[in-house]
Amino acid sequence: MAVPAAASVRDANRYRPPEVTGLVDLLDRQVRERPYARALVVTGERVQLSYRALASLADEVADRLGRAGLRRGDAVGLICANTAEFVVGLLGAARAGLVTAPLDPALPDSQLASRIAALGARAVLVDASGAGVGVGVGVGKLPVPVWPLRVDVSRAGTAAVVLAAGVCEMAQVAGAADELSDADALVLFTAGTTDRAKMVPLTHANVAASLRNICATYELGPDDATVAVMPFFHGHGLFAALLSSLASGGCVLLPERGRFSAGTFWDDMGAVDATWFTAVPAIHEILLDRSEREYPGPQAPPLKFVRSCSAPLNTATQRALERTFGAPLLSAYGMTESSHQATSEPLPQRGTLRQGSVGRPTGVEVRVVDRGGRPCPVGVEGEVWVQGPTVARGYLADGDESARTFVDGWLRTGDLGVLDEDGYLSLTGRIKNLINRGGEKISPEHVEDILAGCPGVAEAAVFAVPDAVYGQRVGAAVVLREPDGLDREEILRYCRAHLAPFEVPDHLELVTALPYTAKGGLDRKAVQVRYAPP
Structure with a gap:
C-alpha cells in the first residue's frame, strides 16, 4: 500500500538498542550518558x-x-x-x-x-x-x-x-x-x-524484551518525542508510549491533569517537537474529525509515523489519517498477556505496508492454528497463537484459565486471523464475538469495517440479535459524521453492495455515540445491552 513519505527518516546507523534488564535499570544508560536530557515534560506549564x-x-x-x-x-x-x-x-x-x-x-x-x-x-x-x-x-x-x-x-x-x-x-x-x-x-x-x-504477572525480563522489540520496530532514540495519549494503567500507553520512550532516551509529554485532550493535543505535540504518537482508533477518529479546524498543517511537528493499536482500524480512516498528517500510519497488535506488542507494520524504509494487516511478528513467534492446534496453511483463517520472551507465565490465582490460555509456552489469544506468504498477520475477528446466523459464522469486526467505509458513517458496532429461526441475526449501531446525513436505507444499500447477504444487518440503529472501555476499545457488552432488541 502506498503511503505518504515520512517527514524525516532516521539514519539506521544511529539506532542503538536499549540496554535494559527491566524497570530497575530503565533510566541508567541515559543518566550515565545524557543526565540533563529531558525525560518528561509535565504540568500545564510544560516543565x-x-x-x-x-x-x-x-x-x-x-x-x-x-x-x-x-x-x-x-x-x-x-x-x-x-x-x-x-x-x-x-x-x-x-x-x-x-x-x-x-x-x-x-x-x-x-x-x-x-x-x-x-x-x-x-x-x-x-x-x-x-x-x-x-x-x-x-x-x-x-x-x-x-x-x-x-x-x-x-x-x-x-x-x-x-x-x-x-x-x-x-x-x-x-x-x-x-x-x-x-x-x-x-x-x-x-x-x-x-x-x-484477570491478573497478568509480567517479569522484568518480559518488560525488557517488550521494550527492545518496540524500540527496534520503530527505531526509537534520543531524538524522538511523543505525547502520552493512552492511559498508563494499560499496556498500550505504558509500554508503547512511556517505557519505550524512556528506554530509548526519548521524551514524553504528560498532558495537563494527566489525561488526553483533543483540544490541546496539537499544542502539546508542538511543545516537544513530537516525532510520533500512538493511540486507539477511536482517538484517531476524533483527531481526524477535528483536523479541519485544529490540525496546524505546515506548523505541525514533522512526524516519522503514527501508530494504531488495541482495536481494529478501518482502512478508510487509515488512508485519511495518512493524507492529513503526512506520515505513515502503522497498525500494531498485542495483548496484556504478551507484554503489549506482538506484531507491527514496519517503518516504510524497513518493509512494505499492507492494507488490513497488523504487520509482522516483533521478537515473538506467531502461528495461526486450527481447532486441533495444527498450523493453518497460508491464507487460511484460524486462531492466533503467540510464543516468545514477552509472553506471561499465566494468570495469578486462576489455574484453570491459565491452563486454557497458555499451552506449552504458547499464548492462545482468542483472536482469529490469517498469515500471508511473507508472515504478515491480518486479524479477522474474535472467536467469542462470532455471530452464528443459521450456521453461517459472521465476524462483527468485518461488518464494522464495511460499515465504516460507507461515506458519511463515522463508526459502527455490530452485535448479535437473538432470533427464533436462525439462532442469531446481525444487528448494528451506526454513528454518522453529520446528523441526518444518511438514512438507514442508504446504509443498508451500501451493505448489500459490499457484504454477503447473510452478513447484512437485519437490525440497524442510528446513534449519537458508542460506548468504549477505559482501554479505548469498543465496549461490546455495553453495545449489546443498549442496542440489541429484547
Missing part, C-alpha cells in the same frame, strides 16, 4: 524533567518504601493518571524490588478495593498532586494503607517528592501476592469487570 532528576526522584521513593517496611517481591497498587506521580511511583517501586499493579483511577472504589484485595497488595500509592484523578480515591474503602504521593516541580525543572508512607505492618497478606517474587515487575489487569478481569 522539563531531566533523566537525572527523574532517577533521583525514583531513588527517593524507593528509599521511603523500603523504610516503610515493604520487602522485595511485595505488591503495591498505583492509582494515578498519566502524571509525574505515576512515573516516579512506578520506577521507585521497581528500584525497591516491589511489584507494581497500576489501576484505573476511574474505577468505583468497590472495584478498586476488590482488585487490591485479590492481588494481596501491601499498600497503595495514589496521586496527591491534585493534577490526577487518583486524588479522589475513597481512602477508607481500600483494604490496605493508602499513601499519597506528590511530585513538586518548579519552573526551573527541579523537583522534590512527597510520600506520606507510614510503617507497613508485616502481617500476612491474603490474595495472589504469594505467587510473586522480585523477578516480577508488574501485575496488569485485563479489560473487564471486577469479576472477570
